[in-house]
Amino acid sequence: MSEPRDAGGDRLPGGDEGLSTVLRPVRAGSGFEEALEQILQVLRLGLVSYGERLPSERELAERLRISRVTLRDVLKVLQDQGLVESRRGRYGGTFVRYRAGALADADPGAAGRDELRRAVARIDVADVLRFREVLEVGAAELCASRELTAEEEDRLQICLAATNDAPLGEYRRLDTRLHLTLAELSGSPSLAAAYAGVRATVNDLLDRIPLLVRNLEHSQNQHAALLDAILEGDTDGAREMMREHCAGTASLLRGFLT
Structure with a gap:
């Protein structure tokens, strides 16, 4: 499959992983609001990294099925908030200034814990984590039950390898x-x-606690076992491994909340 490219023919940053899931046609009558929400999700999920370029205006407008005028209004709001910046010229475009997970590698201390508690007060964390588990476990089971193509299997392996090699x-x-x-x-x-x-809501919480190397090593072992189960068509194994993986995240958050 050819890699997605922008209007100038350059490969889009990060390929298309995740963008097709988040960026969807918006409903008539709420184009501006839904487009803003979706692009914010792209930033919060880190699908386009700090310093990298968003897809071209033409591609974004086509994905969201909104006019270029509406899209520019959305990008203007994001620029006013300091989340993106516009650059002119041959290598111009809209570049990300929001750094997903910027708080994650810092020692939270008392101030960080207070910030986490304030964030938690605004949402029902238990409900978010339950819903996340239901979706993740269901997705793992469905993946294992499907006859994945070689290309789909490669996508999973590439994503897993990227997490193995990722800087903190x-x-x-x-x-x-x-x-x-x-x-x-x-x-x-x-x-x-x-x-x-x-996931965007979960990341908002996780970004306020430190990344623990030991926890990440455990998560990577779970990821590898999960992919093995999926590729072997083991629906029970995939479901239980994902349930265990989600429980670990929930425990970690509870640990920092108490």
């Missing part, structure tokens, strides 16, 4: 890409879209 500051973004790919390959666009939303 990039890990959460690449971990998100792996999970989004699993959701997309479940074969249910509705499940994938719902997962993108809940």
Whole structure:
């Protein structure tokens, strides 16, 4: 499969992993609001990294099925908030200034824990984590039950390898890409879209706690076992491994909340 390219023929940053899950046609009558929400999800999920270029205006408008005028209004809001910047010239475009997971490698200390508690007060964490588990476990089971193509299997292996080789500051973004790919390959666009939303909320919480190397090593072992189960068509094994993996994330968050 050829890699997606922007209007100038350059490969889009990060390929297309996750973008097709998040960027979907918006409903008539709420184009501006839904387009803003979806592009914010792209930033919060780290699907386009800090300093990299968003897809071209033409591609974004086509994916979202909105006019270029509406899209420019959305990008203007993001620029006013300091989340993106516009550059002119041959190598211009809209570049990301938001750094997904920027807080993740810092020692949270008392101030960080207070910030996490304030974030938690705004959402029902238990409900978010339950919903995330239902979606992730379902996606893993569906993936294992499907006859994945060689290309789809390669996508999973590439995503897993990227998390194995990731620098600490990039890990959460690449971990998100792996999970989004699993959701997309479940074969249910509705499940994938719902997962993108809940994952953004989970990342908002995870970005406020430190990345623990030992925990990441454990997560990587689970990722490898999960992919083995999926590629072997072991639905029970895939479901239980994903359930265990989600439980680990939930425990980690509870640990920092108490």
